Amino acid sequence: MFVSLIPVFLFLVLLLYLDSYKLVGKLLLALCFGWGLLSAAASFYMNTLLMKYLDVSFETYSGFVAPIVEETLKCVLLWILIKKNKAGFMIDGAIYGFAIGATFSFEENLFYLFRFADSQSNIMVWITRGFGTAVMHGGTMAIFGILCMSALNRQLKLGWSSAAGLLAAILIHGVFNQFLVSPAVSTVIILLLVPFSITLIFSANETSIRNWLELEFDSETGILRMIRKGQFASTKTGAFLVALKDHFPGEVVLDMYCFISLYLELSMKAKTLMMLKENDLEILVDPELSMKIKELKALKKSIGRGGYLAIAPVLRMSRKDLWKISMLEET
DSSP: OGGGTSHHHHHHHHHHHHOTTOOSOHHHHHHHHHHHHHHHHHHHHHHHHHHHHHTOOHHHHHHHTHHHHHHHHHHHHHHHHHHTTOOOSHHHHHHHHHHHHHHHHHHHHHHHHHHTGGGTTOHHHHHHIIIIIHHHHHHHHHHHHHHHHHHHHTTOOHHHHHHHHHHHHHHHHHHHHTTSSOHHHHHHHHHHHHHHHHHHHHHHHHHHHHHHHHHHHHHHHHHHHHHHTTOGGGSHHHHHHHHGGGTSOHHHHHHHHHHHHHHHHHHHHHHHHHHHHHTTOOOOOOTTHHHHHHHHHHHHHHHHHHHHHHHHHHHTOOHHHHHHHHHHHTO
């Protein structure tokens, strides 16, 4: 029954609708769809081998082993995207994660449709798989993305945050597969908890993004204005950079100034792009954008790791700030 294939994608459409800042890249979303399919195929292969090797019942395996295999495989790509700063907020982490889980469940449900064609007349089986199991698969990956991004934005290490996210995903999946209550009740619980929790997180995160945009945009505008008026050295930040002449060669300090100026310009451009997307306004392509990003990378290489670490506190560069430059590369 195709009722098992549709609901999870409807919920994904809802998540994309809630992404008012259009943070999700189309190519990355397509990559997540592809990984969902690949991880489902890999899970089927590994589950088949492990069931034979462990020689346990299907109920035991599905409750204790399958969640570990499936959630670990599903989260690999999402972990890489977060590691590479391709996700900057909980919203895009959740959407990428849910997309992986959506296509994973899609392939899994297709397999069940063809494998158990004789049970297609049992509408409750397919409603449970479509509204329960499928949303669970998407929800666990969304939770993994949310926990990772939330921890990283609080300056926690990726290793600990990803371990916590994976453990949460495995536990949710494992409890769901334990059938502690009837499948119908499990489906209702999943349908109530997953959408409600993610929607609340999205709402709170939207406020966080708006505050981040407003505060940092004003701050960066002020600093860039001082630099271009030649008054930057009179500020505390400028005085700090002047003091760096005692620790770095003059040409390196000059490159630091250039890096700061160009970084602020690109940072403001990224924030402007986000605000234009939120309001569905026309986005004008800057023909020099690619060249400026290459110049920024060249300046970063020129000042070296020591110089970069010296000016990082001045710019207060966090993972969000590294992500927004990555976002500009995709425009």
